[in-house]
Amino acid sequence: MFTRKKLFSLMSLLLMSFLLLAACSSKDSSGDEDENGVPKIYIYSNTGSLNDRPEGSSKEALEEIRQHIIDEAGVHPVAIVPPKGTATEKLNLLLGSSNDKVDVFQGSWDIYKDAIIPINDLLDKHGQAIKAAWPEEAWASVTDKDGNIWGVPRGGAGVTYPLWIRTDWLEKLDLEMPKTLDELEVVLEAFKQNDPDGNGENDTIPILTDLKSMRMAFVGGFTESGYGNWLDSDGKMKPAELAPGYKDFLAKMAEWYQKGYIYKESFSQYDQVEMFSTNRVGISAKWYSGISLNVPKIKQSIPEMEYEIVRGITGPKGFLQTANRGGSSGMLISKKAANPEAVMKFINWQYENVENHITMEFGAQGKAWEWADDEKYYIKTLEDTSYAGEFQLSLGLPLETKYSFDDPLRSKHAQYLAEEINQLEMVKMPIDINTVYNQNILQEKVPNIGDIDRLIEEETIKFVMGARDLDEYDDFIDELYKAGLDKWIDAYTEIYDEQTK
Template structure:
């Protein structure tokens, strides 16, 4: 546990102010329904650096007032700095006066404080006060916050099934007389043409067949052609195994290494940050890439503004040698709402979250009807000036998110039907490959996971770039097992 209890002087100094303001009100004597008193709770959320309109702050705005009024509670919100948020939570947990609820995004943080018996089991409270929570959170998500039969967090879910889908310049395909690719070989032919046949017609050798990101970013649809994804647990012969160590991963690396050897991949790919990828797409150097589901409103839109001829489409996911397709599927859980064991009003926390994921969710996501949005012809139409003015409300709406909600689709459509956001998400969902381990992180993951992940990134990058032979993968598998991978595998299979 020592790693979680170490505190730097710098972090302590930064955190001192918000610990005092978050946890020293002394107004925790109110109790839940039936006493005639208004419950008072203190909660900690990540505001992600969002700004407030003049005269407002996290505790003085119409959206937190909306929750207060509808739950009949006195709610005090603290938002530590977004940078260093995880460390700030450790400082709060080490203080002598804890809030009633904390939202963490780190599963290892969650697992650590479960083991330290610092969190309140919530099963009975959920049964009594959390009907909307039970309705909107699936069994798979509850499993990830359950230890020895006890639920220790209310999970906030990730309704986006995955991030990556392949985009292509249709105008380039048409100019070069190419059909939209479907198989891995057809994809390779398109990459070769985009790299070598001057698709932008400027007479220069300045376009890429494919662009990737550092640490093998933006490779998910290509690896998915073998039916797996990196860093996930998948079942083989009744046992969970790490997909990154399977023979199929070696075949996927061979495909990517061949693309690089033929100079079809951006030669700077191993140094590309997301911003570099976005800039190269926007500047017209790229005609094929695995992008984020929202890139039609990002670098693709910028490219279309720069070049009126640019026309982008989504492609079918590449089909592998056995007819498989796939892309990275996000974990069900994105956040952990925990109740420290010292809370005097854990029932009020559950009732608040139940309202936020139930009757209050639409307003917290979209904003107030008639102010931020209206309905026209049955569709939600957003006033973007008001939407941006009150964007801070997302701190509240993101604290507790259901897996499926029609309002989420309405919101994406309201951003512009031309961006096809829901259509893209549905396409991702049709092939998303999800992690098959649904338990909490194991002790071995916390101890060895970062080291193993770093080793994987380094070895796989060198294999693709030809700095190591393909057979270096076999040594990677052995080293992975010796350096904690076998221990983690045993833990995963014992607890699953």
């Protein structure tokens, strides 16, 4: 089920107010150029590229990359570094201001639709490399029912909640890679009872997970639609919690929890890097990068640690894992943009070849990175990390899978992106995986949608932990209807029908 819910109503009200203010008092900023006549574009750097350097680049590094872009792409980029912790609030203020400039940013087009422009014509004229890069499914996530494309995709459906298993433990305990849920339970019992970490204590953690990851990683083995909305015989779109087989999933998770297979603190806050570092985790059922990015670093102190993906594992109803929906996020061009064509040309330039993309991510070639093998597209990162990535607008699998790292700390993650994340034939695909559920519309039609989502999460945890008996599951469904689930169903069904009929 689609559960993005935080602050949508507040954001919508703030954004609408800001946009009305801007509409009443905006100034014409056409022809924004530098002293050499190069068009300027203002980039709100909220793509996530600054996560490791939230303060941004050094002045010298930023200017070096800016000049490279001016020379090679013919645009003059200006970076706006978001304030840490309040990036969304700052973005809304910029979009609503009559004086401040922001031309391109990352966001959900359905939320920012009143603040951005459709880009069909811009793509046709200046975005050929972008159009070629993304598959049809990704474009569907940024396109409305009338065919208007509202942004450059940020991602599409993907395999993002795999099971990673300690294969060195399998070998130690003379176990085979599990192919079915029953075989997986044999492994879990062995991991729990047979001290695979060899510390002489019964303290292993067969599965490390959390609520969302648990549902995405296992529900598919019990329901036809996986952990996603499903179309009932009455023609209405309903949440996974109402799907035939979902209660069986809960029963199995409750059984595993009571047997100690699932980490007892799975529904609390914990540091997953710290957990992996204890050398006690047998299986990770979480977002893929928890293993692909962290374990290579941990292996430096625990060299025997080996995690591999359990591919194609099935339960009673087929593949365990559900594909993660792409969502409506993309690179969006603001209505305030003085040079929207320059914005599109710059994004397209980043897609034209992988070197442009890598430079926008890491910095100058020869200083921040170099080819370790340009035929195999291996790169080596160098010591100069003074550029933080403010100008990168090409994040996404089409380019991130075109190169790898001559670095054991990065190669596992690059391999996952290149070889695993698009293996959609081994996961459940919900019927509405490409449907964009406009959060503003949902909030308007179901004002207490956050309360419904919260009730689902809280009671699900109780069922898994045994704090609530599964004999009360029908009572739980009644509680959802009393909370307004009928309005939820009607709203999701209406949006789905509008986009598919």
